[in-house]
Amino acid sequence: MSNFTQYDVLEIDSITLTTRDEVQYNITNLLHELNIYSSMFEATLEANITLVDAMNIVSNYPIVGGEKIKARWKTSGVKDYQEVNLRVGSIGERVMEENTSVLRLHLCSEVRYADSLKRLSRGFEGTYSDILKQTFAEFGSNLIDHGETVGLTTFASPNWNPLKIIEWCVGRGYDSNQSPLMFWEDIDGFRYKSVNDMLSQNPTRKMFQNPAGMEDNVDQLLNTVKQMEYLPGREAISQRYDGINCYEESVYNAKDKSFIHRERGYDEYFKKGNHLDKHPIVNDELTRTSGDLTKFRLHREDKSHISAHQRQMLSHALSNVRLRLSSSGNSESRVGDVIAFDVLSPQPQPDGSPAYERYISGNFLVVSTRHIIRPNVYILAQEIAKESYNDKLGANLNG
Numbered sequence: 001m002s003n004f005t006q007y008d009v010l011e012i013d014s015i016t017l018t019t020r021d022e023v024q025y026n027i028t029n030l031l032h033e034l035n036i037y038s039s040m041f042e043a044t045l046e047a048n049i050t051l052v053d054a055m056n057i058v059s060n061y062p063i064v065g066g067e068k069i070k071a072r073w074k075t076s077g078v079k080d081y082q083e084v085n086l087r088v089g090s091i092g093e094r095v096m097e098e099n100t101s102v103l104r105l106h107l108c109s110e111v112r113y114a115d116s117l118k119r120l121s122r123g124f125e126g127t128y129s130d131i132l133k134q135t136f137a138e139f140g141s142n143l144i145d146h147g148e149t150v151g152l153t154t155f156a157s158p159n160w161n162p163l164k165i166i167e168w169c170v171g172r173g174y175d176s177n178q179s180p181l182m183f184w185e186d187i188d189g190f191r192y193k194s195v196n197d198m199l200s201q202n203p204t205r206k207m208f209q210n211p212a213g214m215e216d217n218v219d220q221l222l223n224t225v226k227q228m229e230y231l232p233g234r235e236a237i238s239q240r241y242d243g244i245n246c247y248e249e250s251v252y253n254a255k256d257k258s259f260i261h262r263e264r265g266y267d268e269y270f271k272k273g274n275h276l277d278k279h280p281i282v283n284d285e286l287t288r289t290s291g292d293l294t295k296f297r298l299h300r301e302d303k304s305h306i307s308a309h310q311r312q313m314l315s316h317a318l319s320n321v322r323l324r325l326s327s328s329g330n331s332e333s334r335v336g337d338v339i340a341f342d343v344l345s346p347q348p349q350p351d352g353s354p355a356y357e358r359y360i361s362g363n364f365l366v367v368s369t370r371h372i373i374r375p376n377v378y379i380l381a382q383e384i385a386k387e388s389y390n391d392k393l394g395a396n397l398n399g
Contacts, residue, residue: 077330128173174307317387
């Protein structure tokens with residue numbers, strides 16, 4: 001591992017703060033830590049920056065909220081600088097020590113900041129993806145990725161913020177496979193993408209947990225996991241209560257006061273869409289019975305109730321296996337990427353060579369990232385999820 005440190009380098013080009021009256025300061029030398037969070041379950045970036053301040057910048061600049069912060073950096077694993085533009089949302093903790101203070105600023109994205117002053121009272125007609133794109137255009141930006149939903153609707157915004165309209169569209173829209181679409185911001189911009197399409201992707205990279213023998217392999221060094229954490233995963237009891245195996249769906253149509261009854265289950269969901277790996281998380285030999293579990297749903301004219309089953313199953317599937325990986329050197333991983341990762345087993349092979357987990361090794365979806373930037377140190381923390389297994393569950397593993 002003697003050459004590893006050269007692939008563990010951060011270069012900060014600049015971190016600047018621009019005050020409300022457009023005076024710019026370079027605060028790179030004040031940096032203690034910058035954290036940038038992105039999640040497919042949150043519409044916009046969140047961040048915080050901790051500064052070691054001997055100049056009382058809160059009073060002398062001053063900082064009152066709304067200031068612009070721009071960070072520009074690159075790691076050994078990428079050719080180009082990456083940058084992010086943020087706003088000061090609030091002034092956080094201040095700890096005084098002699099003539100120096102440690103100051104934390106809580107940051108939001110430019111779009112979140114602009115959204116706070118925007119209201120839309122207007123009518124829309126089209127698909128939910130059409131309405132979302134028209135609404136997002138209010139920010140003067142374009143989506144990097146944008147999926148398409150099916151079904152037409154009309155909608156009159158009751159003086160809502162643009163992001164509230166977008167959230168409403170995300171909660172109702174679905175693609176031709178009845179898969180929901182997710183809307184989120186990463187450091188590159190905004191994406192609106194079908195979960196089904198994300199699950200169909202080939203891995204953009206492979207992460208490595210065992211560093212032995214990697215000293216001369218640059219790609220493996222750049223994607224070496226320094227720390228892995230198992231996050232709370234499969235909730236077998238809540239899955240059973242929620243009818244992951246089987247339940248009866250009753251859809252009520254208020255117009256003609258009729259019910260449509262249908263048996264639904266996980267196997268229907270699994271056969272319908274794309275998956276990271278080819279084996280389900282529920283044994284297909286399970287005895288199917290809806291028992292006394294009935295879910296009542298209201299028929300909607302825009303047909304958005306149709307995707308409720310897919311949303312329910314996806315929610316359980318994406319929380320089945322969750323890991324947090326920390327690495328350095330490559331900062332290009334993005335929320336929505338698929339990565340390959342073989343999880344080391346605590347039990348090696350009989351000959352002492354590494355063994356890997358049978359079910360959960362394979363492909364994972366990146367659901368959130370945290371970029372941690374300190375002077376001369378960069379860490380990428382990725383939360384990854386697996387909604388299928390790499391091997392088939394045995395018949396003795398019935399739920």
